[in-house]
Amino acid sequence: MTSNERSAQGGDPVCWVNRVCPECGRFADDETVDSDDPRCAECGAELSV
Ligand SMILES: [Zn+2]
Numbered sequence: 001m002t003s004n005e006r007s008a009q010g011g012d013p014v015c016w017v018n019r020v021c022p023e024c025g026r027f028a029d030d031e032t033v034d035s036d037d038p039r040c041a042e043c044g045a046e047l048s049v
Contacts, residue, residue, distance in 0.1 A: 018049045 019028040021040035028047055032038055038047040 021045055
């Protein structure tokens with residue numbers, strides 16, 4: 001896993017790693033993550049946030 005390529009994304013990688021869809025790799029936005037049923041907007045996979 002490459003953890004250095006997005007160091008400017010917003011600090012601690014642990015904070016946003018759960019936002020990345022395990023199926024397609026899409027990055028979920030705040031609105032998606034904060035919903036009751038967070039799912040990838042691209043493929044619909046459940047996000048473990
Ligand atoms: Zn996805």
